[in-house]
Amino acid sequence: MTEQLIDSVGRRVNYVRISVTDRCDFRCVYCMSEEMTFLPRAQVLTLEEIATVARAFTELGVEKIRLTGGEPLVRGNIGELVDEIGALPGLSDFTMTTNGASLRKHAQRLFDGGLKRLNVSLDSLDRERFKALTRTGDLDKVIDGIRAAKEVGFERIKLNAVILKGRNDDEVLDLVDFARREGLDISFIEEMPLGDVSDHSRAETFYSSDDVKALIEARYSLMPSTVTTPGPSRYFKMSDSDSRIGFISPHSHNFCDSCNRVRVTVEGRLLLCLGNEHSVDLRAVLRRYPGDMDALKRAIINALPLKPERHHFTTDGDVQVVRFMNMTGG
DSSP: OOOOEEOTTSOEEOEEEEEOOSOOSOOOTTTSOSSOOOOOGGGSOOHHHHHHHHHHHHHTTOOEEEEESSOGGGSTTHHHHHHHHHTOTTOSEEEEEEOSTTHHHHHHHHHHTTOOEEEEEOOOSSHHHHHHHHSSOOHHHHHHHHHHHHHHTOOSOEEEEEOOTTTTGGGHHHHHHHHHHHTOEEEEEOOOOBSOOSSOOHHHHOOOHHHHHHHHHTTSOOEEOOOOOSSSOEEEEETTEEEEEEEEOTTTSOOGGGOOEEEEOTTOEEESOTTOOOEEEHHHHHHHSTTOHHHHHHHHHHHGGGSOSOOOOOSSSOOSBOSOHHHHOO
């Protein structure tokens, strides 16, 4: 009988997001500062350690693993890690969040390694605006990467779009139309107050899921979808398209009561909540007890009481958590 991870309020944890690097070839304005100091190599989990953590979670009943970053495709030998995790028994969903810029190079290897789905971050379809939001990104490479992933066989690719008032809220319908044309799903995400970004005031740029939904419904009728995923998106469907529209709303529609997720940061901290700093140092366990799977699983189980009942994000621009999103994993 596989052990299960049950927190103190009875929620079953069956989904872990693992950050494989804090580095990225983009510098998205809501994710990190323009000038970042990245972790020294010794503080980052090795690929072998990440694979061990993934195995421990699956042996504790976790059914979904998502690889995140930073940008996971800038991590050397990422294909080998995908091969190892993709072969773990018990996984029903193995996914990756990526900026898409390197998918033309990596898509086939990821698909062959057992990765089942991709989430691609895409906040603008205007080349100049895309460059401004990402500071370094090339929109054409991202779109080409999405098409490469479709060509090798990935299905139900999902776009993630963070909508910022006055920055890209006028592109909501363009993004929906792009998803419809390309046969993609799309989730619109409220900006989360992680890290003190210098580019903008979060209070001024906050744009709620309800506002986004109202924009879409001016053109398309949205019907609640019965489709559920292990993540926090609330999905809607359109009568004339197979594309699904999702909303991730940590501010306006708190989803903590059904939270089934934990995160492992790039330096091996087990975070029990995105909006909370309580954590357990799994790297210390891995390096103090190398090869001891029982010690690692005990550390994970013993951390569950730290998972809070809810986060307390606000929309006033205050930073509740000092770490940046690239450190946490998307």
